[in-house]
Amino acid sequence: ITSAPTLCAVSSSELRVAARGGDGAAWVARYTGGAWQPFTSYGGSITGEVTLVTTRRRITTVLGPARYQTVVHLFAWSPEGKVLWARDGGATGGVSPFEPIGADIPLAAPPTAYALDDGTIVLLGTSPEGNVWSRALAASGAWGSWQIVYKNVARGAVRARRIDGSVTLVGVGANGVAQYWEGRSHYEVARASGTTVVSATPSLDSRAPGQRQLFARSTGGGLLWCRSEGALSEGLVVVISPPVLPMPEEES
Secondary structure (H helix, E strand, O other): OOOOEEEEEEOOOEEEEEEEEEOOOOOEEEEOOOOOOOEEEEOOEEEEEEEEEEEEEEEOOOOOOEEEEEEEEEEEEEOOOOOEEEOOHHHHEEOOOEEOOOOOOOOOOOOOEEEOOOOEEEEEEEOOOOOOOEEEOOOOEEEOEEEEEEEEOOOOOEEEEEEOEEEEEEEOOOOEEEEEEEEOOEEEEOOOEOOEEEOOEHHHHHHHOOOOOEEEEOOOOOOOEEEEEOOOOOOOOEEEOOOOOOOOOOOO
């Protein structure tokens, strides 16, 4: 593979992992029945990571119990800077080929996305000017228009996580420092001794309400970790315990 892998849970017993292959196409593997299945090509000509999002919709039936269909949505970035979209409806829906979503704005990095409880998917991307844009895909399949979420705040890709009932975006600011945004609040991740420049988009998650765990790659190649707990003061998150973990050296 030639990109970082991305993972999503389709159900309590199935996982999907996706990545860009050496041929430039998207490749996806399933974990089901307690074992990994071989990678399958989903085609396309993409650049960078693939984003996976799942939605679940009810299939109306006249007789018998209600049935549900889980759809895995794949979003990627074309070499021309367009957002590509494919869908995997499983045994009942099959796999659709990647296609542009249309009405594109120029993006500076592959998009990210997340799903709401009503089946809406929110797509996010960063423009070359550092603006974060969003576009919603309704459960009916209709795309909305692009809207600016934040202006002149991010450099490169952003990632989205739903934490504590709200959406958190994490990325790298124009100053090279890891940052995240929740609603109208903006936080910059720093050590007590000053800010820390990172070299790639961080990853963010939470183990408990009010807590944030963030991992990032330093410019020196080490793994940086920081956490925040309890109430946060807007504008700065001071790292409580920031060990710098060196990456393992390759064996000669």
